[in-house]
Amino acid sequence: MTRDHTRQRTMIWHCAAMLMMVLALVVSSTASAADNNDGQKGQIAILVNSLDNPYYAAEAKAAKRKAQSLGYSTLVLSHNEDVNRQHQLITSVVAKGVEGIVLDNAGSQASVSAVRYAKQHGVPVVLINREIPEDGIAIAQLSHNNVQAASQVAHKFVQKLGEKGKYVELTCNLADNNCVARSKAFHRVLDQYPDLKMVARQDANGALLDAKEIMDSILQEHPDIDGVICGNGPVALGAIASLQNAGKDDVIVAGMDGSNEEIEAIKSGKLYATAMLQAQKIARVGVSELDKYLRTGSTGRPERQLFRGILITKDNADKVHDFSYGKK
């Protein structure tokens, strides 16, 4: 009995603590991110990964602008790739009575239940950037064609290497399906060239500092590499930092994402190629489709929709700004 009581009390404390945390989060986020100027059509919650990552920040910003232009107030939150936190945030915004949610989710399989929770409570969810493996729960799943974009980057990379040499692959984060798809697409291309040898392959957690450290240690063992192909932008920038540090300016680096920092690296010749993911466009379309669904009961589009990644080299780098591509 005593043990049960203790456990019960601990659980209550846990629940209370969690509730407080969520409340605090919602209140602070509301204070910082909600916009009360507009909102005659209600509020839309925009949930993305870390806002420190320029890709997610661009998504959140574009979604917020679009929602406000359509007459919604917005609530921008980040789950920092933590599925528990994502669940708490979704529960809390549903309780708050938002009209709908635009979500770049925290993990494919683990996000199914969070999206289902919102649906069951009458709150439609549009997924952007990352898909979930089930149909019919989200009202739309908008993703980049990672396979196509990564294939294009790989073809460009192999061409620049003269179809031969030693290379390193730094994957972005193999817990993220998009990173897995990119890596597979890289190999779909690179493995067809017998004179091209991968001498090391490591996961860099999608982060610049991790990539730099990993590259530092790979260079110890393989100082004679010709190229590094990277699963996302921060990882490419980390690899470049390491190579620069080691005085290896002639190693060909390719990445994926297309942040402003990568574009600068392309212009200065440190990064050879990347694919720009259309963060702003995918977010805007996501909000538009959510709005259409709220007005008419249907997005009028198939659930799964693709967006292209745009191959970027020195030739067209000046057309990219804040994950948006257009004429200069």
Place this chain on the structure above:
Amino acid sequence: MIVAARLVVLCLVIALNCGFALVTQQELAKIRSGQSKTTRDVSSLYADKIVPYAKSHAHDMAKVQKALADDSAFDKVCKKYGIQKSQAFPCTFWVSLTGTIKQVDRESRAGKMVIQTADGEKVTVLIGPIIPGTDIRNGYPKISYNDFNNQGDFANLAEALNDEAVKVVKAASDALQPGKRIKVIGAYGTWGGPAAGPTEVTPVALQSPQPGA
């Protein structure tokens, strides 16, 4: 389960397009065990559906290029001569061109040949064995991403179709010599005409033209 379900969809799509019977349980078991019938299905899809479609929808390359030269009219030109399945895919033109082979580059595994047409224009045709791009798939309007809903499976189809094109090139390899004349029917995918990147055609049919053609 999802992968299996998508494989079934893939086979259904291909089977329906080819007028084949739907897959039986045994065939499904074969597919699951990796002894896929898909390759044969893609061959049929290519030969029985896509090549005839390409031939009947091909426009003279010179005409397409002339229309594309004015890039402000790209969407209009795409609508008139090309196929664009959604904003995620480039506009793909089925083109036909006849000319003299100027250059054959087999050094690269992504081999190319350059053909000079009667009006002096030079066009690059991809000859493999590696063909980058997904133009053949993108140019066939009866297969869409939503038949797959899986980027990897959709890419596999494009690759298998490119492999069929490589077979066509191999079969014609004696004719692919500098100085010889050739007729090419192929797919040219682009996001905005010559300004948006190199003009490269993925062939689906190659033949020596009739004398005087």
